[in-house]
Amino acid sequence: MAILAGVFGLVAGSAAAETLTIALSTAEIKVNSTFSGETVTLFGVIERDAATVSRNTDYEIAVVLRGPPQDVIERRKDRIAMVWVNSASETIVAAPSFYALDTSGELAEISTPPILARNEIGFDSIDFQYKGRDGADDPVATEFRDAFVRLKKNAGLYSEQPAGVSFIGGTDDVFQAAMWIPANAPDGEYTVEVFLFSGNALLAREEGRLHITKVGFEQLMYSSAHNHALLYGLACVLLALFTGWLAGVIFRRD
Amino acid sequence: MLIYLPIAGLSVNMFIIFGMGGAVGFLSGLFGVGGGFLLTPLLIFSGIPPVVSIATVASQIVASSSSAALSYWRRRMIDMKLALVLMLSGAVGTLLGVVVFNALRQLGQLDLIISICYVTFLGLIGTLMLRESVRSMINSRKGRPAPLRRAAQHNWVHRLPFKMRFKRSKLYVSAIPVVALGFGIGFLGALLGIGGGFILVPALIYLLRVPTNVVIGTSLIQIVATMSIATMLHAYSSQTVDIVLALILMVGGVIGAQFGVRVGQNIRGDQLRALLALLVLAVGIRFLIGLVTPPDERYSLTILTGGAL
Numbered sequence: 001m002a003i004l005a006g007v008f009g010l011v012a013g014s015a016a017a018e019t020l021t022i023a024l025s026t027a028e029i030k031v032n033s034t035f036s037g038e039t040v041t042l043f044g045v046i047e048r049d050a051a052t053v054s055r056n057t058d059y060e061i062a063v064v065l066r067g068p069p070q071d072v073i074e075r076r077k078d079r080i081a082m083v084w085v086n087s088a089s090e091t092i093v094a095a096p097s098f099y100a101l102d103t104s105g106e107l108a109e110i111s112t113p114p115i116l117a118r119n120e121i122g123f124d125s126i127d128f129q130y131k132g133r134d135g136a137d138d139p140v141a142t143e144f145r146d147a148f149v150r151l152k153k154n155a156g157l158y159s160e161q162p163a164g165v166s167f168i169g170g171t172d173d174v175f176q177a178a179m180w181i182p183a184n185a186p187d188g189e190y191t192v193e194v195f196l197f198s199g200n201a202l203l204a205r206e207e208g209r210l211h212i213t214k215v216g217f218e219q220l221m222y223s224s225a226h227n228h229a230l231l232y233g234l235a236c237v238l239l240a241l242f243t244g245w246l247a248g249v250i251f252r253r254d
Numbered sequence: 255m256l257i258y259l260p261i262a263g264l265s266v267n268m269f270i271i272f273g274m275g276g277a278v279g280f281l282s283g284l285f286g287v288g289g290g291f292l293l294t295p296l297l298i299f300s301g302i303p304p305v306v307s308i309a310t311v312a313s314q315i316v317a318s319s320s321s322a323a324l325s326y327w328r329r330r331m332i333d334m335k336l337a338l339v340l341m342l343s344g345a346v347g348t349l350l351g352v353v354v355f356n357a358l359r360q361l362g363q364l365d366l367i368i369s370i371c372y373v374t375f376l377g378l379i380g381t382l383m384l385r386e387s388v389r390s391m392i393n394s395r396k397g398r399p400a401p402l403r404r405a406a407q408h409n410w411v412h413r414l415p416f417k418m419r420f421k422r423s424k425l426y427v428s429a430i431p432v433v434a435l436g437f438g439i440g441f442l443g444a445l446l447g448i449g450g451g452f453i454l455v456p457a458l459i460y461l462l463r464v465p466t467n468v469v470i471g472t473s474l475i476q477i478v479a480t481m482s483i484a485t486m487l488h489a490y491s492s493q494t495v496d497i498v499l500a501l502i503l504m505v506g507g508v509i510g511a512q513f514g515v516r517v518g519q520n521i522r523g524d525q526l527r528a529l530l531a532l533l534v535l536a537v538g539i540r541f542l543i544g545l546v547t548p549p550d551e552r553y554s555l556t557i558l559t560g561g562a563l
Contacts (some may be wrong), residue, residue: 033258070557075362078552083370083545086362086554147553183265196281218260218498225261225493233489236313236497239481240504242321247508252325 001247018052020206021045022194024202027209029181032216037182039063040210044194046173057199060110061165062121062193063177066208067098067157074144090144091131097186098157099126102177111200119195121203123149125159152165154184187212260317261496262306267504271279274300275314275506282318282507283514285530286447288477290315293503295372295537302499308355308447309488310503311497315449315481317504319474319510326438326471326509333422337475339429340436344480347440352487355445361491362556369541371446379452383531390524411461423464423472424550431461436476444484449477 025041046059071093078087103110105123117125129146133141152158165177179192190210196203214222225232257268272294282289290311304358326332358364364518414428435457439450454473458464489495518526 072557073362073556075551075554075556076552077554079548083366084552085366085550089362091558144553148555151551151553151555184263206308218258221260222496225489225495225497229493230486230491232493232497233486233495236489236495236500237316237485239501240313240316240482240485240496241320241478241506243317243501243504245324246321247317247322247511248324249507251512252323 002003003176018196020194020196020204021047022192022206022208023210024210028211028213031100031183031185031212031214031219033058033218034182037180040179040181042177042192042194042208043178044175044177044206046175046196046204048173055198059167059172060197060198061175061177062104062107062110062195063165063179064121064193065098065100065102065179066096066191066193067186067253068096068190069094069210070097070186071095071149076144076147088140089135090140092144092148093129093131095128095148096126097188098190099123099152100159100161100179102179104163104165104167104175107160108163111202115200115202118192119205123158127206139151155184155191157185181212185212187214189254217222257495257498257502259302259306259499261494262302262499264301265495266300266302266499271499271502272506275420275503276510279318279510280514281510281530281533283511283516284518285526286518287530288315288319288451289507290443290450291372291376291446291452292537293507293534294439294447295320295541296373298368299540303491304368305355305359305494306496306499308368308445309485309492310500311447312443312481312484312488313495313497313500314503314507315443316478317500318478318507319449319451319481321508323471323474323478326474328559331468331469332425332471332475333420333464336420336423336425336432336464336468337368339432340420340439340472340476341479343433343436344440344443345483347437348480348483348487349440350437350446351441351444352491354441356486356491363486368434368446369545371442372541373538373545375442375446375453376534376541380484380531380535380538382529383534387524387531391528394524409461409544410421423468425462425464427462435461436480439476440480440483443477443480444487446562449481451461451477454558523560 022042022044025043029038029040037113042063046062059151071091072095073089073091075086075089077084080087100166107116111121116122120126128141128145130138130141132143149158158182164179168174168176171192192208192210194206194208255268256265261266274293277294278289278296281287281292291519293314294307294311297311298304355364360368411431412427414430416429416515418429418432419426435454439454442453443449443450451473455469458469458473459466486496
């Protein structure tokens with residue numbers, strides 16, 4: 001299994017406890033126009049040395065894949081004089097654009113809420129920063145936070161898989177997680193965090209990176225629309241005039 | 255066949271979009287209207303973000319109007335001086351329309367204002383058209399001749415100051431209504447994703463008494479100019495023109511229009527106008543329903559930094 005760790009993995013950890021070694025099946029995903037989603041597999045090995053204490057509880061694994069942070073305005077519609085109007089709004093600063101959690105079991109059985117919260121494991125633990133609001137205890141922030149997670153889940157960008165991590169071949173130290181990258185996943189730098197727990201205690205943590213890049217004609221159009229806006233606009237107008245002229249030539253009846 | 259729209263940021267079935275472009279093109283050929291006021295709502299109802307729909311339809315209108323404008327140009331059926339005044343004031347109106355568009359977008363109220371404008375305009379114009387066409391249908395059934403329009407008579411518009419002479423139209427009228435008309439059409443066009451021909455043509459005929467032989471060509475020139483400017487400004491200020499979506503709509507539109515023109519020649523005018531009126535009213539009612547029914551999801555997200563949702 002050490003071979004798997006060879007290409008993309010990183011080795012870290014303290015001398016006395018377990019160490020984690022992880023590897024991703026790919027370090028970069030190229031998204032083109034026909035991209036309909038892809039599975040990235042994470043492999044991991046739990047390594048013990050002679051000094052490691054033997055444990056009488058099973059190992060549990062949590063894998064968090066996070067997309068690049070985004071600032072988002074969240075709006076709520078309310079009924080004003082018969083009509084549904086965007087009225088209340090909140091701004092979230094640097095919310096994860098993508099968040100996928102894969103675990104080897106139910107979160108409640110893996111660790112305690114304070115430890116999960118500290119490491120931002122699970123939707124309830126993500127530390128959303130609402131501009132001008134204090135956070136957890138604010139009822140408005142809680143309401144908007146629940147709606148945000150629901151919208152992201154519906155868009156397929158937030159997910160929790162309680163059985164997403166499995167130990168390979170009956171072992172208790174080699175595991176894998178299959179993470180689904182949907183077609184609408186935003187491009188940029190993703191981080192993979194792997195947490196090792198036993199008996200509710202966090203034993204080791206390891207991090208990896210995954211890059212999602214959009215390529216092809218569509219990406220070229222997107223980047224020119226943003227980087228050369230005036231030229232792009234001119235191209236649109238010329239294309240329209242040309243199409244109109246061509247139609248006139250083809251279908252001319254006079 | 256799914257195709258990814260780079261600016262809208264979503265995948266759509268290419269044939270459905272092509273079909274929409276074709277259907278609206280067919281109707282625009284049939285009724286002799288630009289079709290923006292039908293195409294923009296259709297795109298919005300099918301899930302394309304309103305900002306992208308409006309900006310993209312502006313470029314589609316350039317394509318569909320320019321081919322007709324060219325044929326009027328060849329036949330010299332355009333009042334260039336009138337078109338120039340309309341175009342200049344239209345450019346100012348378009349600029350202001352795009353500024354208001356972006357301001358509303360930042361406030362998160364663009365969708366609301368668009369819906370309210372569509373309900374108002376389509377409701378008003380649909381009702382007027384329906385009333386007029388039903389009246390003329392009743393008249394023709396009873397064998398009465400249609401009442402003659404007093405086209406030669408002057409109205410209050412002709413008593414305004416700052417008169418200008420438009421030789422081709424044989425007109426000597428105040429510049430105020432011409433500038434106001436150009437400005438208003440440019441403003442609404444940029445804001446709502448419509449060419450505005452269905453307002454401009456009747457206004458030129460009934461308000462300014464522009465002769466019918468130059469009215470269509472002149473208004474087409476104005477629409478091509480203001481919609482070109484609108485496309486440029488939307489692309490420059492908000493990056494919402496989707497060139498892939500635009501191309502599919504343009505091709506579908508110009509082909510559909512050809513069939514529409516042919517079918518239109520075999521249907522009676524008043525029946526045609528009644529049909530169009532019903533269609534316009536239906537789109538207006540659809541917007542009204544969207545405004546007053548409780549939404550499935552009350553919350554929405556707008557990303558400020560870092561790409562699409």
